[in-house]
Amino acid sequence: MTVVGIDKVVVRFAGDSGDGMQLLGDRFTLQAAAFGNDLATMPDYPAEIRAPQGTVHGVSSFQVHFADTDILTPGDTPDVLVAFNPAALKANVEDLRAGGVVIVDPDEFTKRNLAKAGYERDPLTDGSLRHLTLHRVAMGAITLGAVKPLGTGRKDALRSRNMFALGLLSWMYGRPTDGVEHALRAKFAKLPTVAEANVLAFRAGWNYGETTEMFATTYRVAPAALPAGEYRRVSGNAALALGLLTAGWISRMKVVLGTYPITPASDILHELARHKNFDLLTIQAEDEIAAVGAALGASFGGALGVTTTSGPGLALKSETIGLGVMTELPLVIVDVQRGGPSTGLPTKTEQADLLQARFGRHGESPVPVLAPLSPSDCFDTAVEAARIAVTYRTPVLLLSDGALANGSEPWRLPKIAELAPIDPGFATGPNATDDSGDYWPYLRDRETLARSWAIPGTPGLEHRIGGLEKAERTGAISYDPANHEAMVRTRQAKIDGIAVPDLDVDDPDSARTLVLGWGSTYGPIRAAVRRLRSAGRAVAQAHLRHLNPFPANLDDVLSRYDRVVVPEMNLGQLALLLRARGMTDIVSHTKVTGLPFKAGELEDVLMDLMEGVAA
Amino acid sequence: MTTVDTETAGRRSGLALVPSDPEPQKAADYRSDQEVRWCPGCGDYIILNTVQAMLPELGLRRENIVFISGIGCSSRFPYYLDTYGMHSIHGRAPAIATGLAVARPDLSVWVITGDGDALSIGGNHLIHALRRNVNLKILLFNNRVYGLTKGQYSPTSDRGMVTKSSPVGSPDAPFNPVSLALGAEASFVARSMDSDREGLAEVLRAAAEHRGSALVEIYQNCPVFNAGAFDALKDPDQSLRRVIRLRAGEEIDLGPVGEDGRGTQVVARDPRGRLAVLPREEADSKSILVHDPADEDPSTAFALSRLSTQDLSCAVTGVFRSVSRPAYDDEVRDQAVLAREQHPPSIEDVIAGGDTWTVSERSER
Numbered sequence: 001m002t003v004v005g006i007d008k009v010v011v012r013f014a015g016d017s018g019d020g021m022q023l024l025g026d027r028f029t030l031q032a033a034a035f036g037n038d039l040a041t042m043p044d045y046p047a048e049i050r051a052p053q054g055t056v057h058g059v060s061s062f063q064v065h066f067a068d069t070d071i072l073t074p075g076d077t078p079d080v081l082v083a084f085n086p087a088a089l090k091a092n093v094e095d096l097r098a099g100g101v102v103i104v105d106p107d108e109f110t111k112r113n114l115a116k117a118g119y120e121r122d123p124l125t126d127g128s129l130r131h132l133t134l135h136r137v138a139m140g141a142i143t144l145g146a147v148k149p150l151g152t153g154r155k156d157a158l159r160s161r162n163m164f165a166l167g168l169l170s171w172m173y174g175r176p177t178d179g180v181e182h183a184l185r186a187k188f189a190k191l192p193t194v195a196e197a198n199v200l201a202f203r204a205g206w207n208y209g210e211t212t213e214m215f216a217t218t219y220r221v222a223p224a225a226l227p228a229g230e231y232r233r234v235s236g237n238a239a240l241a242l243g244l245l246t247a248g249w250i251s252r253m254k255v256v257l258g259t260y261p262i263t264p265a266s267d268i269l270h271e272l273a274r275h276k277n278f279d280l281l282t283i284q285a286e287d288e289i290a291a292v293g294a295a296l297g298a299s300f301g302g303a304l305g306v307t308t309t310s311g312p313g314l315a316l317k318s319e320t321i322g323l324g325v326m327t328e329l330p331l332v333i334v335d336v337q338r339g340g341p342s343t344g345l346p347t348k349t350e351q352a353d354l355l356q357a358r359f360g361r362h363g364e365s366p367v368p369v370l371a372p373l374s375p376s377d378c379f380d381t382a383v384e385a386a387r388i389a390v391t392y393r394t395p396v397l398l399l400s401d402g403a404l405a406n407g408s409e410p411w412r413l414p415k416i417a418e419l420a421p422i423d424p425g426f427a428t429g430p431n432a433t434d435d436s437g438d439y440w441p442y443l444r445d446r447e448t449l450a451r452s453w454a455i456p457g458t459p460g461l462e463h464r465i466g467g468l469e470k471a472e473r474t475g476a477i478s479y480d481p482a483n484h485e486a487m488v489r490t491r492q493a494k495i496d497g498i499a500v501p502d503l504d505v506d507d508p509d510s511a512r513t514l515v516l517g518w519g520s521t522y523g524p525i526r527a528a529v530r531r532l533r534s535a536g537r538a539v540a541q542a543h544l545r546h547l548n549p550f551p552a553n554l555d556d557v558l559s560r561y562d563r564v565v566v567p568e569m570n571l572g573q574l575a576l577l578l579r580a581r582g583m584t585d586i587v588s589h590t591k592v593t594g595l596p597f598k599a600g601e602l603e604d605v606l607m608d609l610m611e612g613v614a615a
Numbered sequence: 616m617t618t619v620d621t622e623t624a625g626r627r628s629g630l631a632l633v634p635s636d637p638e639p640q641k642a643a644d645y646r647s648d649q650e651v652r653w654c655p656g657c658g659d660y661i662i663l664n665t666v667q668a669m670l671p672e673l674g675l676r677r678e679n680i681v682f683i684s685g686i687g688c689s690s691r692f693p694y695y696l697d698t699y700g701m702h703s704i705h706g707r708a709p710a711i712a713t714g715l716a717v718a719r720p721d722l723s724v725w726v727i728t729g730d731g732d733a734l735s736i737g738g739n740h741l742i743h744a745l746r747r748n749v750n751l752k753i754l755l756f757n758n759r760v761y762g763l764t765k766g767q768y769s770p771t772s773d774r775g776m777v778t779k780s781s782p783v784g785s786p787d788a789p790f791n792p793v794s795l796a797l798g799a800e801a802s803f804v805a806r807s808m809d810s811d812r813e814g815l816a817e818v819l820r821a822a823a824e825h826r827g828s829a830l831v832e833i834y835q836n837c838p839v840f841n842a843g844a845f846d847a848l849k850d851p852d853q854s855l856r857r858v859i860r861l862r863a864g865e866e867i868d869l870g871p872v873g874e875d876g877r878g879t880q881v882v883a884r885d886p887r888g889r890l891a892v893l894p895r896e897e898a899d900s901k902s903i904l905v906h907d908p909a910d911e912d913p914s915t916a917f918a919l920s921r922l923s924t925q926d927l928s929c930a931v932t933g934v935f936r937s938v939s940r941p942a943y944d945d946e947v948r949d950q951a952v953l954a955r956e957q958h959p960p961s962i963e964d965v966i967a968g969g970d971t972w973t974v975s976e977r978s979e980r
Contacts, residue, residue, distance in 0.1 A: 281947050287739060297714030
């Protein structure tokens with residue numbers, strides 16, 4: 001038995017959507033986290049809750065990448081695939097790197113299962129897996145044997161197969177096991193027999209690795225040298241929810257989430273619904289329109305109104321966001337983007353709502369747009385979105401996406417006490433500048449252009465707002481042409497003037513090519529840039545977190561480069577916005593498969609471009 | 616579901632948490648500085664005056680009253696009241712008001728809407744606000760026509776009504792708003808008329824006191840696009856024969872008053888259990904209906920709502936139903952109170968999430 005130290009490994013578990021792949025992946029990830037590896041994960045599951053068993057479109061998978069250095073993506077190509085049935089093998093085997101390890105349960109490769117998966121010949125025997133290292137492990141049969149003492153029925157006993165795999169992989173990679181049994185007993189505390197079955201299966205998996213001679217080598221991935229601090233693993237949706245909660249905490253405003261369930265945003269509601277001990281209320285509304293309406297109504301009352309959705313829901317909310325623009329009330333709208341148009345690809349990722357976010361309302365209706373660049377950055381971006389919404393009295397759009405929402409990574413816990421407070425600065429008395437003693441709700445702060453904000457319950461400041469055009473300062477209804485012209489321009493100027501940090505450029509080698517991305521493409525772009533640099537190529541990188549307004553130095557930065565490559569998971573929406581600013585040297589690289597970019601493919605694209613080959 | 620004090624919440628007044636004003640108020644206190652711009656003769660004027668006269672009676676702090684409207688002629692209403700207000704977007708007022716009512720228990724929240732706003736574009740929000748029993752008072756001005764868009768038929772227009780959008784007659788069947796509200800599990804449903812100031816004020820006061828959603832349908836005359844639609848109910852003689860005024864604990868009757876001071880016609884159950892209007896002398900006295908708006912079972916209230924006919928040969932007014940059940944916004948807040956009692960909030964603990972590890976300054980490679 002040899003033990004080999006490696007710097008990173010990518011493992012993918014795949015099985016039927018009822019086989020417990022997400023739980024398996026989650027536990028394996030937590031072990032890596034506890035061990036101190038850096039990591040990134042990517043779950044992939046079908047839109048159907050229980051798609052037909054044994055078929056390729058019913059396959060659910062979970063990929064985890066863990067390493068001894070900081071990593072940026074869940075990995076392009078798995079090193080190891082654990083396939084629980086023929087369909088899982090078929091759906092995933094082509095992604096493996098050459099020489100990769102495949103672990104299958106040969107008992108699953110029956111004629112019937114092969115047919116369901118669409119295999120004409122048995123891939124275990126027809127030579128099609130020749131380029132891989134194949135291990136046949138009777139995971140089902142051994143699990144049945146291991147849990148036999150519990151007297152569990154066959155069907156229930158087989159459910160623990162995923163924990164057998166966890167045990168085997170834990171052994172292969174020398175993962176710590178102490179936490180696992182404890183966690184399983186805690187998770188199934190109400191079902192002690194199930195807990196015991198899972199523990200027995202887990203031990204059987206570990207022992208199988210140790211006692212058989214099937215695996216000649218085990219691997220060790222050392223802890224990563226991450227910045228010192230306390231860490232947890234966090235998904236994008238969880239981080240976003242915690243960011244909203246924190247925004248309420250530091251602003252001392254009640255957070256009111258009005259939302260309607262939609263994939264892949266629902267987990268934000270699920271997370272926040274658990275924290276009602278904070279000054280937070282959740283409203284599961286009757287539809288997307290009511291959801292944003294309730295949020296805006298709460299904001300009118302002085303709360304921080306928030307609504308969470310995905311692309312189809314954002315379309316429905318457009319009119320109410322317009323009302324938020326007109327009434328100049330804070331509102332945070334989270335769009336966890338998915339493949340579109342229409343129902344599209346509900347469980348897959350895409351970045352194709354950028355233009356909807358920027359322009360998807362009638363009239364001149366500008367709103368700030370922000371996009372987080374990693375799962376943990378969803379926290380900071382949510383706090384920032386709330387800060388802008390409250391400071392400038394405006395709806396703010398936050399564009400997350402499916403890859404960020406469900407992906408996870410280690411997160412160094414933020415120090416809440418160090419966050420700058422958010423101050424709603426409610427009006428408390430009359431403010432008219434004409435000695436009338438009146439209250440003018442549309443009198444503006446000279447610096448931010450934010451309007452005065454008096455909330456119901458404030459005596460003497462009773463006033464009415466609404467969707468009709470407002471007179472400057474007094475906020476009374478006004479159909480005056482000059483007033484409308486002034487108000488349209490003022491609303492635009494307010495958004496244009498939002499304080500946005502300058503765009504940082506990472507360019508150690510004075511490169512001629514800049515890669516500019518936004519949102520969840522940060523990880524793969526960064527990984528590709530690193531690879532190019534280690535191959536001796538000079539390439540600069542910058543990533544936009546603010547998509548409206550853009551950083552003030554954007555044009556300057558872009559003009560310094562011969563060409564700006566803009567990779568996006570859409571047909572070039574950021575590129576369109578940049579070209580509209582008069583930038584001509586934009587090379588748009590786009591992909592709309594519903595899957596994130598791979599570092600390797602971006603590396604190839606950039607390399608080709610720099611070699612002068614048309615991409 | 617666990618709640619802190621559902622029963623008390625169910626019984627307390629709709630205004631229980633709204634601060635009161637020790638100073639007496641006048642109707643004039645509720646007039647805003649905006650010029651009222653409805654057409655001359657519009658029923659909205661009477662409703663506005665009635666509301667402005669009724670609000671001081673509630674004795675609430677003016678700044679704790681909010682009117683939220685949708686779009687339509689009636690939805691201009693908040694501009695003319697010197698309270699907090701929002702003129703929102705078409706059909707969405709109940710949703711916006713729900714968020715406000717949930718966030719702010721110290722406010723008396725009113726929704727002003729019309730037949731198009733509430734029953735057409737906003738139908739979904741209306742039924743769900745009623746189902747949830749949010750502490751909102753919804754005043755539905757029903758003029759049976761679209762006024763602001765200049766005269767198209769509405770979801771309460773007569774079938775066959777000729778308008779610009781239905782030159783050979785509307786093919787749509789109308790809603791009965793009271794029946795709809797009862798079907799949507801509303802805990803308080805009433806109907807009144809713009810011309811009946813006294814009856815309207817009475818119903819509005821009862822609505823304000825009710826904890827939970829209150830829907831008040833108000834028949835309202837549009838003098839321009841559907842003039843005289845409710846005239847049959849306004850003529851004193853006609854009204855006597857057509858209008859049933861519901862009064863809790865009293866026999867339900869109508870018609871000219873007889874020597875005994877009672878209406879000559881009564882509402883009674885026929886042998887098949889259906890409600891019918893028949894001459895008093897033909898009715899078995901035991902079968903005459905005594906109105907009980909607090910009846911938990913909504914079926915009698917529903918049957919009463921069906922006595923009202925689209926042609927107004929019979930119109931039932933007053934409070935159909937007023938029952939006590941938990942209000943949504945109370946429930947939502949009670950959950951939060953309970954959660955805080957069980958787990959005082961700690962932002963650091965929530966951020967850490969329970970499963971953390973520490974990376975020290977010099978991590979071993």
